[in-house]
Amino acid sequence: MFKNLDPLLHSQLRLAVMSILIAVEEADFVYLKEKTEATAGNLSVQIDKLNEAGYIEVEKSFVGKKPRTTCRITTLGRKAFELYVKALKDYIG
């Protein structure tokens, strides 16, 4: 079992979202949904969890008349992700 792994990141969908956000400056909800192939409802719940933990920032805006949700990783999130990857490497040896 992964006793030392961050439980917030140790979930398929949340880890996928964090992996995308670590590689870019920002990504919108539609892009995350397309890349993770998750349902809008489930993705929305997981984004809220990451946001509440302070791992990501969520910004709601409008492009023309269309609403847009943009996510970006925070310094705390980046640190947590790095620790998670380090812990994974330790497990693998």
Added chain:
Amino acid sequence: MEDKEINEKESLELITQMIQSTQHRFEKNSGGPFLIWGYLTTILSFTIWFLFKITYPEWGSKSYMWQYLWFILPVVGGISTFLISRNNEQAIRTYIDKVTKYIWLVFGIAGFVISCISMFLWSTPILFIILLIMGMATTLTGLVIKHKVVTVCGALGTLGSLSCLFISGIDQNIAFGISFIIMMIIPGHVLNRAAHNQKNM
């Protein structure tokens, strides 16, 4: 994808897969800013040359007043670029986007300031300077986005700036306009084509 636990191997595979999926992408209308500034500069360059030719020598030194038409460029180009970027529904912004934005901000401001100095304070070989710095900005952009056509066209534009040193007077506008076709219009269309092909893959 769901909210489920995964083992260490799956975790690493997922991280790799998601990071790779963000690479090598060209957004729709990537070449838009190149095309706006490229066409606008080329049209203005040839128009000013033409207006000068039909009014000189009858108008004497007043024919040089046509050069003030260059100030249409930052106004129309700036507003068009702002409107396009505001309405552009870009799904992601990468560090490369950020770097290219700053490249053009720095080189664009430098070009504008030098143009104003040349127009109002003291005369400089302005078309040579503008072509040189815009060529450098295009080359840098090509290197950052790892696009050979943009890099080569930028380098050709930079080299083309030398032509403005060997051609005298208003005829420099012709070399300037042709250089912008090579340096911005061609890369703009190539980038848009790349984005179109990527979308259809």
